[in-house]
Amino acid sequence: MTPFETLAKILTLEHNQGCRDRAVMRGLDNYLVNWQVEIEKQSPADLEAGREIVALLSNYTEKDRIQREQAVRSVLAKIERMRTARPVKPRPKPERPPREPKPRRQPAGGVQAPRQVSQPGVPPAVMPPPEPPTPAPEPPAPVPEPPVPRPEPPVLQAEPPAPAPAPPEPVPDQAEEEPGEFLAIFEAAPPDLEVGEAAWARPRPKPVRPPPEPPKGVGLDSPVTRMPGIKGAIAHKLERLGVRTIRDMLYLFPRRYDDFSALKTIHELVYGEEVTLVGTVWQVKNRTTQRGITLTEAILSDATGTMQVTWFNQPYLARQLTPGRQIVVSGKVDAYLGRLVFQSPQWEPLDRDLIHTARIVPVYPLTEGLSATWLRKQMWRLVEMWATRVPDPLPAAIRERQQLYDLPTALAQIHFPSDQDSLRQARRRLAFNEFLLIQLGVLRQRREWNRQPGRPLAVDQALLQRFLDHLPYKLTGAQQRALDEILRDLQQTRPMGRLLQGDVGSGKTVVAAAALLMTVANGYQAVLMAPTEILAEQHYKTLVGLLDANQHGGEQTAPRIGLLVGKLKGAEKAAMQEAIAAGQIDIVVGTHAVIQEGVNFANLGLAIIDEQHRFGVAQRAAIRQKGFAPHVLVMTATPIPRTLALTVYGDLDLSIIDEMPPGRQAIKTRCLTSRERERAYQFVRSQVAQGRQAFIICPLIEESEKIEAKAATAEYERLQKEVFPTLKLGLLHGKLPPDEKEAVMSAFYQGDLHILVSTSVVEVGIDVPNATVMVVEGANRFGLAQLHQFRGRVGRGEHQSYCLLLADNASAEAEARLQALERTQDGFALAEEDLKLRGPGEFFGTRQSGLPDLKVAKLSDVHVLEQARAEAAELFRQDPDLSRPEHAALAMQVREFWRGEGDLS
Numbered sequence: 008m009t010p011f012e013t014l015a016k017i018l019t020l021e022h023n024q025g026c027r028d029r030a031v032m033r034g035l036d037n038y039l040v041n042w043q044v045e046i047e048k049q050s051p052a053d054l055e056a057g058r059e060i061v062a063l064l065s066n067y068t069e070k071d072r073i074q075r076e077q078a079v080r081s082v083l084a085k086i087e088r089m090r091t092a093r094p095v096k097p098r099p100k101p102e103r104p105p106r107e108p109k110p111r112r113q114p115a116g117g118v119q120a121p122r123q124v125s126q127p128g129v130p131p132a133v134m135p136p137p138e139p140p141t142p143a144p145e146p147p148a149p150v151p152e153p154p155v156p157r158p159e160p161p162v163l164q165a166e167p168p169a170p171a172p173a174p175p176e177p178v179p180d181q182a183e184e185e186p187g188e189f190l191a192i193f194e195a196a197p198p199d200l201e202v203g204e205a206a207w208a209r210p211r212p213k214p215v216r217p218p219p220e221p222p223k224g225v226g227l228d229s230p231v232t233r234m235p236g237i238k239g240a241i242a243h244k245l246e247r248l249g250v251r252t253i254r255d256m257l258y259l260f261p262r263r264y265d266d267f268s269a270l271k272t273i274h275e276l277v278y279g280e281e282v283t284l285v286g287t288v289w290q291v292k293n294r295t296t297q298r299g300i301t302l303t304e305a306i307l308s309d310a311t312g313t314m315q316v317t318w319f320n321q322p323y324l325a326r327q328l329t330p331g332r333q334i335v336v337s338g339k340v341d342a343y344l345g346r347l348v349f350q351s352p353q354w355e356p357l358d359r360d361l362i363h364t365a366r367i368v369p370v371y372p373l374t375e376g377l378s379a380t381w382l383r384k385q386m387w388r389l390v391e392m393w394a395t396r397v398p399d400p401l402p403a404a405i406r407e408r409q410q411l412y413d414l415p416t417a418l419a420q421i422h423f424p425s426d427q428d429s430l431r432q433a434r435r436r437l438a439f440n441e442f443l444l445i446q447l448g449v450l451r452q453r454r455e456w457n458r459q460p461g462r463p464l465a466v467d468q469a470l471l472q473r474f475l476d477h478l479p480y481k482l483t484g485a486q487q488r489a490l491d492e493i494l495r496d497l498q499q500t501r502p503m504g505r506l507l508q509g510d511v512g513s514g515k516t517v518v519a520a521a522a523l524l525m526t527v528a529n530g531y532q533a534v535l536m537a538p539t540e541i542l543a544e545q546h547y548k549t550l551v552g553l554l555d556a557n558q559h560g561g562e563q564t565a566p567r568i569g570l571l572v573g574k575l576k577g578a579e580k581a582a583m584q585e586a587i588a589a590g591q592i593d594i595v596v597g598t599h600a601v602i603q604e605g606v607n608f609a610n611l612g613l614a615i616i617d618e619q620h621r622f623g624v625a626q627r628a629a630i631r632q633k634g635f636a637p638h639v640l641v642m643t644a645t646p647i648p649r650t651l652a653l654t655v656y657g658d659l660d661l662s663i664i665d666e667m668p669p670g671r672q673a674i675k676t677r678c679l680t681s682r683e684r685e686r687a688y689q690f691v692r693s694q695v696a697q698g699r700q701a702f703i704i705c706p707l708i709e710e711s712e713k714i715e716a717k718a719a720t721a722e723y724e725r726l727q728k729e730v731f732p733t734l735k736l737g738l739l740h741g742k743l744p745p746d747e748k749e750a751v752m753s754a755f756y757q758g759d760l761h762i763l764v765s766t767s768v769v770e771v772g773i774d775v776p777n778a779t780v781m782v783v784e785g786a787n788r789f790g791l792a793q794l795h796q797f798r799g800r801v802g803r804g805e806h807q808s809y810c811l812l813l814a815d816n817a818s819a820e821a822e823a824r825l826q827a828l829e830r831t832q833d834g835f836a837l838a839e840e841d842l843k844l845r846g847p848g849e850f851f852g853t854r855q856s857g858l859p860d861l862k863v864a865k866l867s868d869v870h871v872l873e874q875a876r877a878e879a880a881e882l883f884r885q886d887p888d889l890s891r892p893e894h895a896a897l898a899m900q901v902r903e904f905w906r907g908e909g910d911l912s
Contacts, residue, residue, distance in 0.1 A: 010045040011053070014060070015086045018079050026075035027426075028068055035067045056089060219392050227254040227393065234389065240376075247374045256386070257393055260421055260437075260862055261369035264430070265337075274311035276340050276347050283337040284349075285309060291328045303328075307336065316349040332356065337368070353380075362387045367424045386422055394419040400896035401440065405878055412436040421863070435871060438864035442875030444904040450883045451901070453504070453659075459636040461502035462612060464529045466494050474524055478553075483514065485666035490518045492662045493640060497525060497613070502631075503638035509664030510834035511799025512671060515642050516546065518664070519615050520553045522640060527566045527593045531612025534595045536602070536630060538618045540572045540745055541752060545774060546617065547596040554594075571597035571606070574745030602629040615640045644796065665835065673832050674802040676810040678786070678825040687782055687811045688730050695734060695761045699779040699806060703764050704797055706785025722784070723764040731762060739765040767793065776804030786812035787821035791837045794828055 017038070021030035031038045039061055046057030063078050063085075070078065225233045231250055232242045250256045270283045286307035294302050303318040305328050316336060318324050328334065338352025355362065362368075362383055371382050399406075399414035406413060412420065417436035424430035471494075475482065482490070489507055496503035509515045519535065526533040535550070537543040547570045554566050569592040571583050586592050590609030595601055611634025631639060641659060679687055691701045703726065705719045723738040737751045737760040755763045756775050763778075767789075781801045786794060794812065802808035812825050827837060864871070882889070882897075889898035 010042060010049070010057070011086050011089060014042060015083060018083050022076065022079050022083070026072050026079060028075070035064060039064060039067075053089075056085065060085060221392055221396070225253070227257070227397065228252050231256050234385070236385065244374055244376045248372055253389070253393060256389055257397070257418060258862060259371065259386075262372050263370045264424070265368045265370060266427070272309050272311040273307075273314050276314070278340055278342050278347060281337070281339050283335060284314070285333070285335050286314070288328050288330050288332045288334060289313065290330055291325050293322045293325045307334070314347065314349065315343070316352060316354075317343075318351050328354075362423070367427065367430060369422055390419055390422045394422075398896055400900045401443075402893055402897070405882075409439065409874055409878070411439060414440070434863055437862070438868055438871050439875050441862070441864040441904075442868075442872050443879050444901055446876050446879035447883065447889075447897075447901050448905045450879060451887070454883075454887060456504055456631075457501050459502055461500055461636050461638065462531070463500050464497040464525060464531070464612060464638070466498060466525055467528045470528055471521060471525065474521060474553075478517065480668060482517070483664070483666045483668055485509070485664040486514050486518055489662040489664050490521055492660075493518065493522050494525065496660070497522065497638055502636045503640065504659045505640055505662055506659040507640060507642045507662045507664070509642075509644065510667065511644050511796060512803065513644075513664040513667055515644065515664060516549055517553065519617075519640065519642060520550055522613060523550070523594055523615070524554060524566065526613040526638075529612065531610050532587075532590065532593060532595070532608050532634075533613040533615070534597070534601050534608070534611065534630070534633070535615045535617060537596070537598060539768060540574060540598055541748060541768065542617065543570065543572055543596055543598050544749070550594065550596065566593040567591065568594045568596060571595055571600050572745070573598060573600055575600075602633065606633070608633050610634070611637045613638045613640065615642065617642045618644065644799070672802060672807055674781075674798050674808045674810050676798065676812065676829050678812045678814060678822075678829055681813060681815045684813055687813060690809070690811065691762065691780055691782065692731070692734075694780050694809075698777075700755065700758065700760070700775060700777050701762045701780035701782065702778060702797075702800060703762060703782045704784060705764065705766055706783075706788045719764060719766050726762070726764060734761040736760065736762045736764055739763055739768060741766060741768050767797075774803055775800070777806075779804070779806050779808040781808075781810045783810070783812050785815055786825055787814040787816075791824050791828060792834075794824075795834050795837050798828070 017030050017035075021028070021035065024030060028034050043057065043061055046054055046061075049057065060082050063082050067075060067078065222233060229252060230242070231237050231245055231253055232239070234253060234256070237245070245251075245256070248259060250259055266281065270285065273284065273286070276282060276284070284307065286309045289306040289308050291303065291305040294304065296302060301320050301322045303321055303324045305316045305324075307314050307316055334354050334356055336349055336352040336354045338349050341348050341350045343350075353368070369383060369386070370379065371386065373379060373382065395415045397415055397418060401411070401414065405411070411417075412432050412435075414436070417433040420429045420433035421437060424433065489509075493503070493505060493507070496505055507515055507518065523533045523535070535546055537546055547568065550568055554568070569583055569586065571580070571587070575583060583592070584606055587595055588607045588609060595608075600606070614630045614633070614637050616630065616639070631637060691703075694701060703722075705722045719738060719740040723736060727736045737755055739748060739751050743751070751760075751763070754760045755778075758777060778801050781797055783789070783794060783797055789797075798810040801810065810828075812828065814821065814825060831837060882894070886894055889895075889901065
């Protein structure tokens with residue numbers, strides 16, 4: 008075979024593989040170096056042609072796919088012209104001296120055919136058949152002997168294996184127009200092994216087919232039962248995954264991927280790697296172990312060797328893996344008795360669309376009764392039929408400006424990516440889509456809120472100064488800056504919408520108290536809503552102390568403050584509601600009870616929501632409806648990264664208290680293993696002996712207060728009996744009746760209890776200056792933001808405080824979180840680290856309410872988020888109502904995305 012013929016076969020393969028530079032090992036550029044050496048030995052005309060070919064293919068690796076395809080086509084056409092320009096002369100056979108035939112015993116009935124000998128390194132299943140002998144004029148047709156296999160495969164049974172039949176002829180793909188002969192040559196036989204055995208074994212891509220037509224009358228919003236193979240019982244199982252319609256199923260994205268795109272030959276396999284192998288089944292059998300496990304064992308071969316593959320408890324595979332069948336297997340290379348093997352790999356016939364092997368394989372979320380293989384097959388059919396039929400709501404100008412996939416391509420590639428780059432681009436497009444919908448939603452909400460006429464509130468500077476002068480401390484610069492921003496908003500003719508965030512102990516409550524005082528001074532009511540009764544009661548007591556008339560002097564009377572929480576009895580609750588409606592209460596402090604039906608304000612001017620991450624858009628909307636466009640201030644002690652704040656709270660202005668009051672001591676933090684628990688207990692005893700108190704937090708096992716209560720109760724009993732029998736312990740969890748909670752908290756605050764055993768309800772709202780130790784059991788189960796909140800429960804008095812984090816079987820990621828907490832007291836730095844390590848879904852410990860579900864986007868994708876925010880702002884500037892025809896699909900998607908969320912529902 009001439010160098011030109013060899014190159015033509017390689018380039019034909021390269022074209023069939025999509026010009027991905029995988030036809031030869033180490034790439035085409037490396038191969039051409041050796042090919043040039045061979046060309047130098049050719050005639051002057053061939054030498055000149057060879058140099059032209061090298062010029063056409065030079066720097067092949069650096070070309071894009073279009074340039075590669077053009078180069079490959081040009082070279083193949085040139086080689087074809089060279090071939091047709093020269094008539095092919097038959098090659099004379101070398102003359103050999105006649106050999107004296109040895110006397111052989113003739114079989115009955117005719118002449119025996121010569122024995123077929125295998126070529127070195129090529130198993131019988133892939134050998135070309137031998138030339139048939141010239142039949143004698145009289146004897147019957149010759150009877151061939153079975154081929155002799157070399158090399159010998161591993162023996163799975165005592166008797167010699169039966170010869171494998173030759174594999175079926177491959178069905179040629181429907182290729183584009185190509186110079187003819189070399190494609191046919193390549194399909195007939197593999198290239199020389201030194202060209203690249205892995206390339207020969209690689210499955211060729213299937214021809215592009217038009218998507219199948221859906222059944223008549225079926226659309227994206229049709230029930231999933233309209234898909235073939237999905238009926239009642241299966242549909243109920245899919246419903247557990249949130250799949251009810253065809254669209255739901257199309258948006259059921261993989262949770263991860265197995266990369267089986269690395270194809271290798273048997274002699275290249277390495278223990279422990281995940282690869283794909285294309286081979287021919289030599290033999291297969293079932294056997295049963297002493298434990299009753301059925302093993303299906305097969306021998307696969309390719310041009311470089313043989314390998315054993317084993318499946319467990321799947322005896323039916325022996326009927327499917329017939330000898331001579333060509334299959335593709337993907338999995339992790341294992342070892343058994345010193346030999347490399349595959350155990351329970353994925354497999355598929357070579358002649359079908361490859362879904363489970365030889366590609367980046369999607370792994371979907373599952374539920375009981377659904378197998379990964381079944382769901383993947385269904386998703387393949389679904390994507391093939393429906394992905395191209397999904398309308399793209401994103402204007403073409405934005406797609407081109409941001410270099411984004413169209414939506415059908417992104418959906419197809421997120422499910423079954425062609426390569427890692429295609430997967431990244433698909434993720435980017437879908438993440439951009441979600442960020443854009445969030446930003447359009449919050450911008451719309453902000454506009455609707457700002458359109459409403461507000462009630463400007465005058466600032467009584469004398470009253471404000473008296474309030475500040477009577478404080479036992481001076482406001483920090485950050486507190487004063489935040490207060491100025493809030494008071495400036497209160498004086499505007501549009502209602503305020505502002506987020507005040509500050510670290511634990513930074514002094515947000517006193518800033519809020521000043522805003523409440525100014526509201527009441529203008530003759531309006533105010534409300535402060537907290538997520539728990541404990542925190543609401545804490546705020547009630549704090550405000551009563553801060554706003555006491557005795558501190559202000561003159562004729563100014565103290566604001567009338569009321570507490571509205573769930574523990575109030577019927578008559579007491581009704582009386583409080585009547586007083587609020589009559590305007591007899593100036594400031595209402597409460598929980599969700601303040602936004603329930605039956606609570607009406609006479610003249611609500613300011614609403615403050617504390618620990619906003621426990622609420623959401625819907626709660627903000629509900630509290631706004633309690634008055635005529637009241638001003639709204641949202642507070643959180645969980646430092647939120649700016650990226651997250653601009654996304655979740657894009658409808659609010661942002662104020663930050665990033666400065667701690669002077670004299671506040673750093674809390675010493677240490678991470679301990681579970682084996683060091685006794686050291687932690689001994690440290691607690693030493694602190695109690697000095698007159699201090701301690702918290703012990705039980706881990707959040709599940710988001711269920713019942714389970715929390717049981718865990719805390721069991722730990723409380725164990726600690727009281729076995730660890731601290733001489734100390735007084737209290738128990739606090741979410742299922743205690745309100746009066747018991749109050750009694751426990753009061754006892755701990757007054758020093759009647761040495762240790763408080765609690766669940767995460769102490770995360771906010773408990774201020775005990777004498778508590779100096781915080782012990783967190785199972786600290787690896789919590790996020791950094793939540794651990795930082797726990798730590799903030801101590802260090803509120805004059806004594807040095809400590810936080811001990813006990814981890815049980817912590818992962819590397821959990822250890823990184825805990826070490827970050829050891830290193831810094833800066834809540835904002837910890838919030839950034841937590842977002843990076845855990846992602847937005849777990850950032851707050853429990854799911855963020857009020858934010859639509861993000862299926863692909865991660866809030867740590869700052870660059871994509873900023874691009875989406877910029878495009879959303881420009882879209883909103885040009886067409887705020889998205890009323891233009893080209894934005895109709897986008898407007899509909901915004902409504903669907905935000906359905907049921909606050910003002911956008």
